[in-house]
Amino acid sequence: MLFNSLSYLLFFPVVMAAYWLSPKRWRRALLLAASYFFYMSWLKAYGLLLLALTATNYLLGLLLDRFRDRRKAILLAGLAVNLGALCFYKYTNFLLAALSDGMKSLGPWLSIQPDLPTANIILPLGISFFAFEFIHYLMDIYRGHKPIRSLVDFGLFAAFFPSQIAGPIKRYQDFMHQLGDLRTLSRESLHTGLTLILQGLFKKVALSDNLAPLVSTGFQHTASIGTLDAWIATVAFAFQIYFDFSGYTDIGRGSALLLGFSLPDNFNLPYIASNLSDFWKRWHISLSSWLRDYLYIPLGGGRQGRWRKHANLLITMLLGGLWHGAAWHYVAWGGFHGLGLVVSHEYESLAGRSKTLTAFHKTAVGKASSLAVTFTVVLVGWVLFRAESVGSAFEIITRHFILSPSDAVVGLLLESPVIVALPLYSIYALLVNESFKQKLPALHAFYGWLFEQTSLRWPIYAGAFLAAIGFCPTKAEPFIYFQF
Amino acid sequence: MPTVAADSRHQASQVKTKTRSSWRWSLVPELALACALVLAGLELIFFAAGLGEQEYLQPDRATGTAPTPGKHVTWRQEGFSRTSFNSAGMRDIERRTTKPPKTFRVAVLGDSYVESLQVEPDRSFCQLVENRLNAASTDTHFEVMNFGVSAYNLGQMYLRLKSLALNFKPDLVILAMRIDQAPQLDPYAHGGLIFARPTFSLDAKKNLKQDNTVQDAWLKSPDGQRTQGLSWLRANSRVWGVISLSVQHLVRNNQNELCGYRERPFDQQWPIAHALIKAVNDLCNQEGCRFMLLALPGPGPDHNDRQLKLLSNSAITFGIPCLNLTPAFNQAFAKGANLYFTSHMNESGHQLLADELSKFLKQNDLTKPQP
Incomplete structure (x- = not known):
């Protein structure tokens, strides 16, 4: 069910009316049922997958809290379950294709040329998002937070239909806080909600x-x-x-x-960012903060020296790129942003040491050029993201400069x-x-x-x-x- | 104390009711004004963006349907054009019924292929032929008039000639027909406005007989009544156009409006088509204008050999010049030319058609009045 479809136009008012008219104690169950209905309207069988992953993570959360001395093993099991499901559904064909390509390139030295089959897998909607929410949940319990005791509440956190398919990637503490304080619909919420x-x-x-x-x-x-076509298509994308x-x-x-x-909120005027770090604080905020908290910081963040920090940034962005899709051009996009962030950090430290550069960046021309350079870099990144392959991305980039x-x-x-x-x-x-x-x-x-x-x-x-x-x-x- | 409290509660509720009631009444004119302002704003926005202009056909007693005179249409369904129908309901510039001196008029009748909403008016084959004829002539001014209307069949083309085109005193009438579409003459009672048209049959003596049953029934039906009742909105309001299009999309998703329509085989319908061609020919002879047939191919390589043969036989029987464009189009397709968007000609298609038609008119001496 798409948000911009007639079915949602009918579904949402019915759910909303039923939600506010029903007694408070039924509301969570009602929302949970509506969320599963919403998810299963696309493909019924995958409702079971969501249910199975929810039940597993719920149990793992309780176990993590109960057996603190074995928390590392339980967390690893949890990561294996969630990343395993994500990799199976999202990356199987990508890995098979990469393996097949690798074998073909080794052709002259290999006596056998296995013809690897393509798996017939339909990607479950939103799996990248709820897998990340589950990982966040388990890692936070590992770090000492309390788990969710009610299966209905946990199920609702995982399946909540307004954020089910494409985020924002929620934090369970915020969600549980709101769930514990089910309010009445205020006039302001009504108008802000409708406006949004x-x-x-x-x-x-x-x-x-x-x-x-x-x-x-x-x-x-x-x-x-x-x-001009190439420029318009890129800016349009x-x-x-x-x-x-x-x-x-x-x-x-x-x-x-x-x-x-x-x-x-997931966005804050991303195209007026003054540098790439600023861009990632404004674009897909819930993902970039997730990557920061559950990948970049666990890798060591910026605490272990300048070059280690750059390496961590690159790894984080490469994996962030791969998270978007099982194709090399997404990896290239992530790598490009990673490199961009490294260059941006190096330039910032250089500019911080130079009085002339510091003064320049305080002028209107300096600020405008920062915006323009950042936007141009982001545009080049979008070409890598949108193109069918890395080769075709380079072809389009070339088109921008050949009159x-x-x-x-x-x-x-x-x-x-x-x-x-x-x-x-x-x-x-x-x-x-x-x-x-x-x-x-x-x-x-x-x-x-x-x-x-x-x-x-x-x-x-x-x-x-x-x-x-x-x-x-x-x-x-x-x-x-x-x-x- | 309880009594005082109850009284004050009662008074408060009375005040509340009074306030609420007066608030509601004062809201009505404000709300009406706000609605009017929002509607006016939307009309302006949709006008600038060219939206909600797709409902340009209206019921027409003579032909079943006809474009609304003066209606401005931005066409995006296939190709693109911004156009205004003239005061006679033609996709053409304003034409006077009185023919200016030293002017040779060509009336082109047909369906959406002639109407050409998919390309800008100056790129349609009618305009291109007019330009070519005028460029080649020093003493005569040529006017190629576009009488094409979407979804017209041969019967409607004949009726449009009779009811409108002949008023402009054409010197040459071109009946442009898609050989696989135009002879679709069977009546269909559940097809909405497009199918609410006069139909034709042959009596025992093989004379053409017009029947308005389907059209009359639709005009009296709730759908017909609603369409006629909303004619002002359909002609003038883009907001209405947007609402109507959205409703159509919803309905179309749930039902195929032509699901019950079954065409009789082409051969069985051809005798009526043959009689209609004769009727047009007779009418042209009677009015002293020349007449030719133009067989347009559908998208992609055409193989309507049987149909083309029947058309050619009819043309030979009545001595009507006939240009079959299938060979020229097939030749272009073989060279890899792209002549269509999806189901209608693009600018290259119109260009090729104009080239072939101009050549044919010259070769057959059709640009001179009937001796």
């Missing part, structure tokens, strides 16, 4: 889905695109993936808020309704942006007045919904992060 859902829907269907044809044309017809993923997160967060839960006439993507852009949708959303985003509000208090006051008017709110919600529907292209695209 509508904002997310607009980002997804009006912006991301309308950018999709530009991206696919550019990335699928690499040989025939011109210079940067915004497509942002609107797609942040749109999904907004709908998830809005839905959770309407059920009385607050999910962590040739453009037609295909430019033509599509001029015909696309995104030309109107994007400025429209930009105006809205500026109006709701806190720092902009502070710079223009009159506008801030007007905006405050506008949305305080009860009579205006509901027509504006209806209008925003209609606008999203109006801009929705005939071909609906699935959320990009669902494939991870």
Whole structure:
């Protein structure tokens, strides 16, 4: 069930009404049942997989707490179960292909050439996300936190439908705190939740889905695109993936808020980052903080010297890349960001020692150039991420710099309704942006007045919904992060 | 004390009811104004983005359906174009019914292939042929008029000629038909607006007989009544267009509206098509204009040999010049040309069609009035 589908439009209000109308003691069970219904509407059998992983991790959590002296072995068993499931479902074919390629390259020296089969495995939706949540749960108990005693509560933490398929990756302490304090639906939560859902829907269907044809044309017809086509396709993908993923997160967060839960934010204007470290504090925040807490820090973080820190960063980002998908171009994307972070850290330490560079970065030109360089590096990274292979990524990157006439993507852009949708959303985003509000208090006051008017709110919600529907292209695209 | 408390509670509830009631009444005009403002804003946004403009066909007594005169359409379903139908409901520039002196008029009748919403108006074959004819002529001005309408069959083309095209006093009428589509003449009662059209049959003496039963029944049906009742919204409101398209998507996902439609074999329908071609020919002779047939191939290499043979026999029987584009298109396909989007011609397809048609008109001396 997609957030931008009619089924969700029917499912969510029914769940919400049943949730608030039912007695408090039934609410958790009701949400759990709804979450399994949501998950199993895609593929019934994988509901059992989620259930089995939940039960196993629940037991392992209790065991970790009970047998502190054997906690290392239990944690390792837990990691084996979760990473094993993740690797089996996500990486089996990737490993088989890599093995087969390796054997082919060793062909002249090998007497046999085994033809490795491809496993017929359907990737369970959201497995990368809930595997990471389980690992976080077990590692935190290993570090001394208390486990969840109720199986229903733990099941709900694992399966909570607003964050089930593509995050944000939750922390169980936050979730349990909210679960223990089931509230009534406040007026503010209602309006914030609805605003988030509508904002997310607009980002997804009006912006991301309308950018999709530009991206696919550019990335699928690499040989025939011109210079401007390549640039437009790349920038379009940067915004497509942002609107797609942040749109999904907004709908998830809005839905959770309407059920009385607050999910962590995943994005904070990532394309205005001043360097790569800053970018990772603004992009997919719940994943980058997970990688920091459960991979980078356990590897030693920055505590064991400069070169060890760089090596840890590289390993973390390479694995972060691989987490996104079982393909070399994702690994290359992770490695590219890892290298970028190393260079960025080295430059920062150099700039810190140079008075001229420090002064330069405080000027407007210095700040603008930091933004521009970071955005360009992120764009190159997105080419690696989106391309079908590393080879085709290099071909597209080359296209950016060889002057040739453009037609295909430019033509599509001029015909696309995104030309109107994007400025429209930009105006809205500026109006709701806190720092902009502070710079223009009159506008801030007007905006405050506008949305305080009860009579205006509901027509504006209806209008925003209609606008999203109006801009929705005939071909609906699935959320990009669902494939991870 | 309990009495005082009860009284104060009662008073408080009365105040609350009063406040709530007055709050509600004051809200009504505010809400109405807000709704009007939001709707106006949406209309403006959809106008700028070219959204909600897809419902351009309206019921038409004479032909079943016809484009809404003056309707602006941004077409994105296949290809792209921004266009306005003229005041006569043609996908063409404004044309006066009185023919200017030294002007040779060509009326092109057909379906969506002629209407050409998939390409910009100046890239459609009608416009390209007009440009070519005018470039080659010094003394005569040529006007190639586009009377094509989506989903028209041969019967509707004949009716459009009778009810509209002849008013413009054409010197040449071109009946452009997709050989696999245009002779689909069977009545179908459950196909909605597109199928609510006059149908034709042959009587015992093989005379053409028009039947409006399906059309009349649909116009009286709730669907027909609703479509007619909403005609202003359908013609003018983009917000309505968006809502209607969303509903159509939902309905289409649940039911295939043509699931009960069964076409009779082509051979069984051809006698009616043959009679219709004769009727158009007679009408043209009567009005003193020339007439030609244009057989358009469908997407991909065409193998409608049987159908093309029947069409060619009809053309020979009545002495009508007929241009069969299948060989030219097949030749281009063999060279790897891309002439179609999915099911309609792209700019290259229109270009090739214009080349072949211009050549044919010149070779057959069809750009001169009937002697």
